[in-house]
Amino acid sequence: MALQKWRYSFWRRKGNPDTPLYSRIRTNNDAGERMRQLIYIMMVMALLPSCQKEGDKNMTSEELMRKAIVLAEENVANGGGPFGAVIARNGEIIATGVNRVTAEHDPTAHAEVSAIRATCKKLGTFDLSGCEIYTSCEPCPMCLGAIYWAHIDKMYYGNDKADAKRIGFDDSFIYEEIALSPESRRLSSERMLKDEAVKAFDMWMKKDDKIEY
Numbered sequence: 700m701a702l703q704k705w706r707y708s709f710w711r712r713k714g715n716p717d718t719p720l721y722s723r724i725r726t727n728n729d730a731g732e733r734m735r736q737l738i739y740i741m742m743v744m745a746l747l748p749s750c751q752k753e754g755d756k757n758m759t760s761e762e763l764m765r766k767a768i769v770l771a772e773e774n775v776a777n778g779g780g781p782f783g784a785v786i787a788r789n790g791e792i793i794a795t796g797v798n799r800v801t802a803e804h805d806p807t808a809h810a811e812v813s814a815i816r817a818t819c820k821k822l823g824t825f826d827l828s829g830c831e832i833y834t835s836c837e838p839c840p841m842c843l844g845a846i847y848w849a850h851i852d853k854m855y856y857g858n859d860k861a862d863a864k865r866i867g868f869d870d871s872f873i874y875e876e877i878a879l880s881p882e883s884r885r886l887s888s889e890r891m892l893k894d895e896a897v898k899a900f901d902m903w904m905k906k907d908d909k910i911e912y
Contacts, residue, residue: 736776737776756789756790756791757790757791758787758790758791758792759790760833760855763785763787763790763792763831763833763855764785764833764855764857766783766785766792766795766833767783767784767785767795767810767833767834767835767857768783768835768857769783770783770784770785770795770796770797770810770835771783771797771798771810771835771836773797774797774798774810778801778802779797779798779799779800779801779802780797780798780800780801780810780868781798781835781836781866782797782798782809782810782834782835782836783795783796783797783798783810783834783835784796784797784810784811784813784814784832784833784834784835785814785832785833785834786814786815786817786818786827786830786831786832786833786851787830787831787833788829788830788831789829793818793821793822793830794814794817794818794820794821795814795817796809796810796811796812796813796814796815796816796817797810797813798810798813799813807841809838809839809841809842810834810835810842811832811834811838811842811845811846812841812842812845814832814834815827815832815845815846815849815851818830818849819849825849825912826849826850826912827849827850827851828850828851828852829852830849830851830852831851831852831853831854831855832846832851832853832854832855833854833855833856834854834855834856834857835856835857835858836856836857836858836859836862836863836868837856837858837859837860837863838854838856839868839870839873840870840873840874840877841873848912872885
């Protein structure tokens with residue numbers, strides 16, 4: 700089945716942080732056109748201050764959010780999902796992530812999780828206190844949980860849950876499921892071997908040199 704191709708055009712309206720950097724236009728599928736699209740994207744990204752790379756310092760919140768949006772749009776052009784995320788500290792990008800679910804056959808490879816993994820690996824820590832995350836869309840429950848566990852200070856997002864639902868990414872049922880008791884959820888579950896499972900917890904509580912997180 701032919702892949703959908705996208706052409707990007709730069710909107711030159713400045714001073715409005717809500718104005719998208721690019722608009723997507725569907726085009727026919729051919730190798731030459733795809734190459735022209737990719738070259739065009741690279742040229743525009745080279746010109747835009749919002750497309751600063753990891754290591755650039757003193758970026759504003761608007762620039763960091765625009766970077767996340769550009770990542771999302773670029774990922775769509777490359778066959779991925781429409782999601783991008785940036786993790787920064789003191790205005791400097793530490794790492795970025797895009798949705799790689801289909802590319803890596805990994806249902807957990809969302810943009811935010813990918814960015815968190817890359818940041819933790821780069822900084823050599825699981826505690827991202829002092830960092831902020833900029834994501835092109837309000838996180839799903841899984842990614843929101845990961846953001847909390849990573850101790851990220853603040854989250855900025857562009858699209859919200861309603862926007863995601865409109866294009867087919869509806870995770871509202873997960874929020875509804877979480878509020879239910881396990882036996883009432885769609886996912887069939889059964890508790891078993893509690894007396895054996897609790898032993899690992901007891902070991903953890905007694906461990907003097909454990910690294911808490």
